[in-house]
Amino acid sequence: MAFEIPRETNTGSIAEITLGATSEQGGTRSHTLTLGGSSSLPFHFFEGEQPHPPVVAMEVFDSVPTKYPEPLLDYYRDVIDNPGEMAKKCVEEYGAELISVRLEGTHPEKGNKSVDEAVEIVQKVLSSVSVPLIFTGPSHFEKNNEVMKKVCEVTAGENCLINYVETDNYKTIAAACIAYGHTLVAQSPIDVNLAKQLNILLTDMNFPADKIVMDPLTGTLGYGLEYTYSIMERIRTDGLAGDKMLAFPMLVTPGYESFNVKEARAPQKDYPDWGDLAQRGIYWETATAVSLLVAGAELLILYHPQSVEIIKSKIAEIFAAEGGE
Amino acid sequence: MALSGLDIFKLLPKTNCGDCAVPTCLAFAMKLAQKKAELSECPHASDEAKATLGAAGTPPIRLVKIGGANALEVGNETVMFRHEKTFFHQTGIAIELRSSDGTESNRVKIQAMENLTVERVGEQLTADLFFVTFDSENGEVFLDTLTVIKELSTKGVILNCQDLTVLKQGLEILKENRPAIYCEAKPAEKIYSLAKTFEASLVLTARSFEDLEARSNAAVTADLNALILNLEAAGFGKKLQHNTLLRRSALQQNFKPFGYPLLTRIKGATPVEILAEASLQICKYGSIVVLPEYDQALLYTLFTLRQTIYTDPQKPIQVDPKVYAIGDPTPDSPVFVTTNFSLTYFMVSGEIENSGVSAHLVVTDAEGQSVLTAWAAGKFDGEKIAKFIKDIQFEQQVKTRKIIIPGLVAQISGDLEESLPGWEVIVGCQEASDIPSFIKSVELT
Ligand code: SF4
Numbered sequence: 001m002a003f004e005i006p007r008e009t010n011t012g013s014i015a016e017i018t019l020g021a022t023s024e025q026g027g028t029r030s031h032t033l034t035l036g037g038s039s040s041l042p043f044h045f046f047e048g049e050q051p052h053p054p055v056v057a058m059e060v061f062d063s064v065p066t067k068y069p070e071p072l073l074d075y076y077r078d079v080i081d082n083p084g085e086m087a088k089k090c091v092e093e094y095g096a097e098l099i100s101v102r103l104e105g106t107h108p109e110k111g112n113k114s115v116d117e118a119v120e121i122v123q124k125v126l127s128s129v130s131v132p133l134i135f136t137g138p139s140h141f142e143k144n145n146e147v148m149k150k151v152c153e154v155t156a157g158e159n160c161l162i163n164y165v166e167t168d169n170y171k172t173i174a175a176a177c178i179a180y181g182h183t184l185v186a187q188s189p190i191d192v193n194l195a196k197q198l199n200i201l202l203t204d205m206n207f208p209a210d211k212i213v214m215d216p217l218t219g220t221l222g223y224g225l226e227y228t229y230s231i232m233e234r235i236r237t238d239g240l241a242g243d244k245m246l247a248f249p250m251l252v253t254p255g256y257e258s259f260n261v262k263e264a265r266a267p268q269k270d271y272p273d274w275g276d277l278a279q280r281g282i283y284w285e286t287a288t289a290v291s292l293l294v295a296g297a298e299l300l301i302l303y304h305p306q307s308v309e310i311i312k313s314k315i316a317e318i319f320a321a322e323g324g325e
Numbered sequence: 326m327a328l329s330g331l332d333i334f335k336l337l338p339k340t341n342c343g344d345c346a347v348p349t350c351l352a353f354a355m356k357l358a359q360k361k362a363e364l365s366e367c368p369h370a371s372d373e374a375k376a377t378l379g380a381a382g383t384p385p386i387r388l389v390k391i392g393g394a395n396a397l398e399v400g401n402e403t404v405m406f407r408h409e410k411t412f413f414h415q416t417g418i419a420i421e422l423r424s425s426d427g428t429e430s431n432r433v434k435i436q437a438m439e440n441l442t443v444e445r446v447g448e449q450l451t452a453d454l455f456f457v458t459f460d461s462e463n464g465e466v467f468l469d470t471l472t473v474i475k476e477l478s479t480k481g482v483i484l485n486c487q488d489l490t491v492l493k494q495g496l497e498i499l500k501e502n503r504p505a506i507y508c509e510a511k512p513a514e515k516i517y518s519l520a521k522t523f524e525a526s527l528v529l530t531a532r533s534f535e536d537l538e539a540r541s542n543a544a545v546t547a548d549l550n551a552l553i554l555n556l557e558a559a560g561f562g563k564k565l566q567h568n569t570l571l572r573r574s575a576l577q578q579n580f581k582p583f584g585y586p587l588l589t590r591i592k593g594a595t596p597v598e599i600l601a602e603a604s605l606q607i608c609k610y611g612s613i614v615v616l617p618e619y620d621q622a623l624l625y626t627l628f629t630l631r632q633t634i635y636t637d638p639q640k641p642i643q644v645d646p647k648v649y650a651i652g653d654p655t656p657d658s659p660v661f662v663t664t665n666f667s668l669t670y671f672m673v674s675g676e677i678e679n680s681g682v683s684a685h686l687v688v689t690d691a692e693g694q695s696v697l698t699a700w701a702a703g704k705f706d707g708e709k710i711a712k713f714i715k716d717i718q719f720e721q722q723v724k725t726r727k728i729i730i731p732g733l734v735a736q737i738s739g740d741l742e743e744s745l746p747g748w749e750v751i752v753g754c755q756e757a758s759d760i761p762s763f764i765k766s767v768e769l770t
Contacts, residue, residue: 003534003580006573043562044569067679109762139758221626222445224668226633226642229608230408237406262675263629273443275622283600283626290604291630294565310597318562 007047012242013039014298015210016052017249019098019161019183020132026157026181030130033097035213035249035298041236042296045322053319054293056312057134057301058096059255060086062113062121063105069265071278075305083121084128091129094305095312100134100163101125102256106147107138115150122151126158134185134301136163137173145172152176159183161299163251164215167198174207185251187215190227192234192246199245213299214248220257221288228252229295236296250296254288255303282306290314328378330358336374337367344368385575386584388414389526389551389612392481393502397453399553399612400586405572408638414586415635416606417613418627419454419483421590424467431470432477434619439478443625446642446667450628456483456507456590456615457495464491471498483507483528483615489515496523505553511540517547526551528588532558534570541582552585553613561605564589568610586612596620600627607631642667643693648719649674652683656724659684659769661753662710663731664691664699669757673731676760682769685723689713696731707740714745725770729753 014036021027033055040048060083068080075094079086083101090096103118105111122135135151137144148162149172157180164185165173177184186202188195195214203209216235219228232250239247258264263274264281274280285307289300293311302308334354345367347353356362357378364370364378388401397417404410420438422431435455443450455474459467467486474482475498482499485507486492496504496519506520507528520527527549531537537556544552556571558564568587574580589606591614593599599616600623606614607630616623636642646665651674663673665688677684689710691699699705710730714720726748730738732755742750754763 003538003574003582004578005534005570006578041569043565045562046566046570109759139756219668221633222629223671225630226407226636226638227668229633230406230638233406234408260675261671262678263625273441273621274625275620277622279596279620280622280626282597283623286597286601287604287626287630290601291608291634294605294608306597310595310601313598314561314601317560318565321560321562 005046008040009047010039010240010242012240012244012247013037013049014236014239014247014249015212015244017183017210017213019134019159021157021159021181025159027159028126028130029132029158031132032159033132038240040240042294043318052298053315054298054300055097056095056308056315057098057100057299058090058094058308059100059102059136059301059303060090060125061105062101062103062118063111065104067260067265069259069277069281071281072259072304084124087125087129091131094308096131096308097312098132098134098161098299099125099129100136100301102136103147103151104136104138106143107140108143109140110138115147118147119150119154122154126155132160133158134161134163141169145169148173149176152180152182155182156180161185161213161251163187165198165202167194167201170198170201171205174202174205177211178207183211183213185213185215186248187217190217190219190224190231192231192238195231195235196243196245199248203245209244209248212248213251214246215251215253218253218257218288218292220254220261221284221291222263223257223261225288225291229291232292232295232297249298251299251301252289252292252297253301254285254292255301255307258285258288259303286310328358330355333357333378336371336377338369338371340369342369383584385579386572386586387550387552389553389586390503391417391454391483391505391526393479395479395481396503397481397613402572402610403576405569405576407634411637411639412635414612415631416611417453418603418624418631419456419613419615420452420619421456421458421615421617422470423458424461424464424470428466428469428473431466432473435470435473435477437619437621438480441621441624443628445629445632446644448632450625450632452480452624454481454483454613454615456485459484459486459488459491459495464488464494467491468494468498471495475499475502481505483613484525485509489513489519492516493519496525499523507555511536512544514547517544517549520549520551521547524551526553528553528555530555530557532556534567538582541585545582553588554583554585555588555590561602564602565605565609568606572610588613588615590615591617593617596623599623603627604630607634641693641695644670644688646688646690646713648717648722649686649688650683651677651686652681654683654685656722657770658682658723658725659729659764660687660723660725660727661685661729662687662689664689664694664696664705666691666693666695666699669695672757673760676757677764680761680764682764684769685719685725687714687719687728696733700734700737705734705737707737707742707744710737710741711744727751727770729769731755 016037020029020032164187337350575584738750
């Protein structure tokens with residue numbers, strides 16, 4: 001018997017989510033980006049469609065992260081405390097397709113920046129780059145609500161990606177997203193059922209189903225990647241099998257997670273077998289990103305310019321081979 | 326595809342002679358179907374029955390071994406996704422050595438490979454194979470390199486040598502070490518006989534499914550079955566698709582020509598590209614990756630990724646239950662306690678480290694479960710923690726008499742104080758990420 005391509009077809013497909021808004025659409029972005037729309041597992045063009053390539057975002061900060069490793073800092077030393085300029089550098093020099101502004105400095109225990117200070121940074125980045133934007137709030141319920149409500153308001157009509165809500169704290173921010181026309185990240189702790197439950201809660205409050213991006217919570221290489229990887233594969237398989245409450249594009253954060261762990265920060269003199277530190281950080285982030293890309297990630301927030309370059313070039317390579325279908 | 330009892334019955338003599346120690350052919354067929362008997366127990370089975378049932382009896386993806394005492398085993402996978410069961414035989418990592426680089430340069434790499442063993446959560450991680458390429462004027466360096474490998478290492482070898490005379494000499498050197506022969510193109514007849522003589526496995530390379538199928542069939546016809554497939558593809562997406570289709574056809578269609586492990590020679594313009602390509606193979610069905618260079622940081626990253634993907638999803642990764650020193654703790658430093666689920670340990674130890682405070686981290690044996698799960702299962706309660714601390718005689722090692730427990734199990738604090746007289750229990754924060762701010766906010770010792 002001769003080989004025949006074993007195709008599998010799916011009944012479901014992933015929701016298409018558009019980020020950003022141009023002036024015709026009531027925003028100020030130069031273009032929009034669309035995620036999702038696949039009717040098969042990632043890059044299985046032989047049995048389904050994937051109309052939109054995954055996209056790569058980079059991240060800027062309202063306050064310099066305490067754990068930002070030296071080899072990474074070498075790329076950003078001149079702009080690290082200037083989010084507007086850093087965003088520009090990420091877009092113009094390193095090819096970021098979106099910018100995430102991390103507002104962790106508003107956390108009561110991590111600087112307690114005021115809502116007004118956050119708004120000022122948001123507006124700075126909004127005017128310094130024209131790509132669609134992601135705003136990432138602090139890991140603190142009340143402060144996250146307070147900051148994000150205002151961020152949603154001052155960026156009304158821009159269709160930003162507001163990052164994030166979770167099961168125990170979603171109403172305020174979700175309502176603000178509806179009111180000001182933004183898209184929302186629904187984050188759940190590496191669990192298929194909890195992810196689904198949150199999406200149900202959101203749609204139950206009439207949150208539009210074409211405005212949800214899921215964050216299954218990234219564990220980086222060596223620190224829970226095995227869980228994230230498999231949960232994402234399961235979410236995607238269930239979504240394609242027709243479970244609409246799991247059929248949303250997925251966001252992952254290999255940059256934030258990878259550069260937070262020892263492997264991306266410990267010098268080789270402390271761990272001789274681990275090899276060169278500067279290279280190791282890039283490798284750690286890239287390996288995490290590659291694995292999550294094949295597990296179904298559509299939006300990757302990366303930190304290192306070299307990781308960004310390689311992941312973008314591999315995505316381009318995949319889609320070039322398909323003639324952009 | 327597994328044959329049913331009835332399918333098997335049709336192939337048997339149907340004489341019910343009883344020589345198989347089962348009264349009827351039908352009963353014997355049922356036992357065969359349940360894999361409780363072997364066809365050889367029926368002395369009257371036809372050749373057709375042997376051929377058909379023999380094929381049904383082999384796993385959909387054959388297990389292939391490369392190497393002698395320390396052989397790498399690849400193949401024999403049963404699922405498409407690790408969450409369906411687990412992936413069994415982790416991707417072998419090979420480093421390429423070229424004869425054009427000279428024996429001395431190769432010796433250095435061989436020694437480095439031999440010395441490289443990294444411990445990670447209780448496992449020793451190493452590279453597995455040498456891929457030796459003959460690309461110089463004469464065979465001397467190639468053969469010398471093999472001799473050095475034999476001298477210094479027990480790792481398996483894949484030979485990439487298009488000169489059959491040199492190849493044969495190389496196989497002589499590696500005689501007892503079950504090497505593999507890499508065939509760049511359609512193998513010459515002579516290669517089959519060499520493979521047979523030296524019990525070598527054969528890596529078959531092709532650029533299309535059709536050619537690969539033809540080469541696989543030809544090798545089987547030549548009576549070889551230790552095969553490894555190398556389907557060359559241009560581009561990241563095509564590689565993912567090809568590997569997926571090969572595994573699917575083997576597992577779901579029981580398509581024999583593709584029922585073998587997969588090998589890829591990794592190419593990349595930069596080290597990061599090599600890392601990205603190799604990572605794809607580890608995630609998506611690559612059985613062996615051949616790296617063009619030795620790069621320690623890259624190997625460590627790939628080792629960790631391979632461990633990640635091949636970990637049994639049913640069994641959490643555990644760290645050894647003991648007291649871990651974070652920073653440079655003294656007998657007066659604070660004491661934290663948590664479970665031996667690797668992720669919990671990594672997060673807690675990482676965050677204590679981030680706080681800049683030196684501390685003792687007591688990691689109890691909770692069978693690798695996270696704090697809440699272990700508590701719910703009765704594996705992380707006051708009594709268990711107290712017993713652990715007493716068993717390891719921790720009280721003699723520190724002067725501190727305050728112990729910080731995870732905020733998620735605040736309810737065990739009374740119980741723990743009772744079981745551990747003289748100690749004050751402090752309820753810590755719920756999330757590891759809050760440890761640095763928690764440390765600032767309380768009197769820890
Ligand atoms: S030995 Fe073979 S022929 Fe005889 S009863 Fe058993 S299966 Fe049938």
